Amino acid sequence: MTPRAAGDGPASQSPSSASRIGWRRLAAYAAPMAPLGMLHFPIWVYVAPFYAGLGADLALLGAMVLAARLLDAITDPAMGVLSDRTPRALAARFGRRKPWLALAAPVILFSAWRLLIPPEGAGALHAGLWLGVLMIGWTAALTPYLAWGAELEQGYAARARVTAWRESAGLLGMAGAAVLYATGADAAAGLAAVFAALALALPVATAAALVAVPEPPDRSRRRLPWREAMRAAARNRAFARLIAAWFLNGAANALPAALFLFFVEQRLGAPDAAGPLLILYFMAAVLGAPVWSRLSERFPKHRVWGVAMLWACAVFVWAPLLGPGDVAAFAVITALSGFALGADLALPPAIQADVVDADAAETGEHRAGAFFAAWSVTAKAAQAVAAGLALLALSAAGFDAAVAAQAQSAGALSLLAALYALAPAVLKIAAVALVWRFPIDREAQAALRARLDAPAA
Incomplete structure (x- = not known):
C-alpha cells in the first residue's frame, strides 16, 4: 500500500476541476470491483441449487441464507464506522480505507474456496458457515471501498466518472462469471471455474488499487459522539x-x-x-x-x-x-x-x-x-x-x-x-x-x- 501524501492525487486539486485523476488510476481503482462482481451470481443464484443438489436440507439452507442476510444488517454499519475511524497510526501511513480492503481480500478468497468447492459430505451448515464468513469479508472490503471512491474526486461531475468506471467493472465481472459458469460440465465444474478466475483476479486487482491509487487524507476537524x-x-x-x-x-x-x-x-x-x-x-x-x-x-x-x-x-x-x-x-x-x-x-x-x-x-x-x-x-x-x-x-x-x-x-x-x-x-x-x-x-x-x-x- 502506498502512503497517503497531501498533494498527491485528488486532495491537491481544486474542487472546480472537471477531473483530477487519469484513466490509469481510475482503472486501477475500479479493478477490484470486477472480481467482487464475479461473486454476485454464484452466491445468490447458483449456490443454493448447488447445495440442494448435494442433498442439503432446503429449509435449513434457506435459514442459513437468511441468517447471512441478517448478518449484513449488523456488519455493514459496524464496518462503516470502523473504516471512518481507522486507528490514527494506521491511517496516517496507509489511509483509512486501504487497510480494510487489504485485510478483507484473503478472507474473501478463503471463504469463497470453502463455499464454492466444498468437501465431500458438505451440507447446509457448511454452506451457511462459509457464506457468513464470505459476507463479513465482502462487507469489510466493499464498504470502505465505496467510501474511498466517494473521496477520490471532489468535483461534481467527476464523481460520476469514478462510479461509472467502478460499476462497469462490477458488471463485467458478473457477466464473466455467468459465462464461466456456463462453460462447466455441471454445477460443480461451473463454480470451480468461477473460483479459479476469482483466485487469479482478486489479488492482482486489489494490489493494483492499493499501489497505484493514492488515498486522500482525512480532513475531518472533529470526531462526533455516536x-x-x-x-x-x-x-x-x-x-x-x-x-x-x-x-x-x-x-x-x-x-x-x-x-x-x-x-x-x-x-x-x-x-x-x-x-x-x-x-x-x-x-x-x-x-x-x-x-x-x-x-x-x-x-x-x-x-x-x-x-x-x-x-x-x-x-x-x-x-x-x-x-x-x-x-x-x-x-x-x-x-x-x-x-x-x-x-x-x-x-x-x-x-x-x-x-x-x-x-x-x-x-x-x-x-x-x-x-x-x-x-x-x-x-x-x-x-x-x-x-x-x-x-x-x-x-x-x-x-x-x-x-x-x-x-x-x-x-x-x-x-x-x-x-x-x-x-x-x-x-x-x-x-x-x-x-x-x-x-x-x-x-x-x-x-x-x-x-x-x-x-x-
Missing part, C-alpha cells in the same frame, strides 16, 4: 430524500431480477434464452454507464438519473404485452432497460458523495463509510422486501414454477407480468418525484466544497 452523529444524519434532508429514492428504485430493480427466470420461462416460453438475455442486459449497462456519466457533466446528476428512470419505465411497460416466442422483442426491451441500469449504478453513489459533503460541512467529520454502510443496508433491504413480497403474491395467486406455462392460470400469468414490469414503473416514478428537485446541484456542491476546503478557524 448519538450526535445519528442526530446529524437524521437532520440531513438531502440524505433522507436520496436514501428513500434509492430504496424505491432498488425495489423496482429487484422485482424483475427476482422474476426474470419465471418471466422468460413461463411468459415467453424460452428458458434457453435466459443466459444470453442476462449477458445482453449487463453489457448494455456497461455501455450505458459512461454515457449517463458524460451527460451529468452538462446537466444535474439527479435530473439525469430521473430521466434514466423514466426511460426504463417507458421501455418496460411494453413487457406485459409479450407472449410465447416474443424473444426478439424482449431482447430489445432488455437492451434498452439495461442501458438505463447504467445510470442507476453510476449516478446515485456520486450523488451520495455530495450528501457526505453536506454532512461534513455541518459536522466537521468526513463519514463516507457510515453513509455508504447505510446505502448498502438500504439496497439489501429493498431487494429482500421486493423479492419476498412478489413471491408471496405469486404464490397467493396460484403460480407454480414447477408446472408448464399452459397449466398456469391466466390470472397468475397476468400478475407475473404486472409484477415484472408495471410495479417497477410505479416505484421508479415515485423515486423520480423524490429526486427531481434534489437540493444539491452543481452550484450547491461547489459551495459545500468551498466551506470544506476553507482553512479551519
Whole structure:
C-alpha cells in the first residue's frame, strides 16, 4: 500500500476541476470491483441449487441464507464506522480505507474456496458457515471501498466518472462469471471455474488499487459522539430524500431480477434464452454507464438519473404485452432497460458523495463509510422486501414454477407480468418525484466544497 501524501492525487486539486485523476488510476481503482462482481451470481443464484443438489436440507439452507442476510444488517454499519475511524497510526501511513480492503481480500478468497468447492459430505451448515464468513469479508472490503471512491474526486461531475468506471467493472465481472459458469460440465465444474478466475483476479486487482491509487487524507476537524452523529444524519434532508429514492428504485430493480427466470420461462416460453438475455442486459449497462456519466457533466446528476428512470419505465411497460416466442422483442426491451441500469449504478453513489459533503460541512467529520454502510443496508433491504413480497403474491395467486406455462392460470400469468414490469414503473416514478428537485446541484456542491476546503478557524 502506498502512503497517503497531501498533494498527491485528488486532495491537491481544486474542487472546480472537471477531473483530477487519469484513466490509469481510475482503472486501477475500479479493478477490484470486477472480481467482487464475479461473486454476485454464484452466491445468490447458483449456490443454493448447488447445495440442494448435494442433498442439503432446503429449509435449513434457506435459514442459513437468511441468517447471512441478517448478518449484513449488523456488519455493514459496524464496518462503516470502523473504516471512518481507522486507528490514527494506521491511517496516517496507509489511509483509512486501504487497510480494510487489504485485510478483507484473503478472507474473501478463503471463504469463497470453502463455499464454492466444498468437501465431500458438505451440507447446509457448511454452506451457511462459509457464506457468513464470505459476507463479513465482502462487507469489510466493499464498504470502505465505496467510501474511498466517494473521496477520490471532489468535483461534481467527476464523481460520476469514478462510479461509472467502478460499476462497469462490477458488471463485467458478473457477466464473466455467468459465462464461466456456463462453460462447466455441471454445477460443480461451473463454480470451480468461477473460483479459479476469482483466485487469479482478486489479488492482482486489489494490489493494483492499493499501489497505484493514492488515498486522500482525512480532513475531518472533529470526531462526533455516536448519538450526535445519528442526530446529524437524521437532520440531513438531502440524505433522507436520496436514501428513500434509492430504496424505491432498488425495489423496482429487484422485482424483475427476482422474476426474470419465471418471466422468460413461463411468459415467453424460452428458458434457453435466459443466459444470453442476462449477458445482453449487463453489457448494455456497461455501455450505458459512461454515457449517463458524460451527460451529468452538462446537466444535474439527479435530473439525469430521473430521466434514466423514466426511460426504463417507458421501455418496460411494453413487457406485459409479450407472449410465447416474443424473444426478439424482449431482447430489445432488455437492451434498452439495461442501458438505463447504467445510470442507476453510476449516478446515485456520486450523488451520495455530495450528501457526505453536506454532512461534513455541518459536522466537521468526513463519514463516507457510515453513509455508504447505510446505502448498502438500504439496497439489501429493498431487494429482500421486493423479492419476498412478489413471491408471496405469486404464490397467493396460484403460480407454480414447477408446472408448464399452459397449466398456469391466466390470472397468475397476468400478475407475473404486472409484477415484472408495471410495479417497477410505479416505484421508479415515485423515486423520480423524490429526486427531481434534489437540493444539491452543481452550484450547491461547489459551495459545500468551498466551506470544506476553507482553512479551519
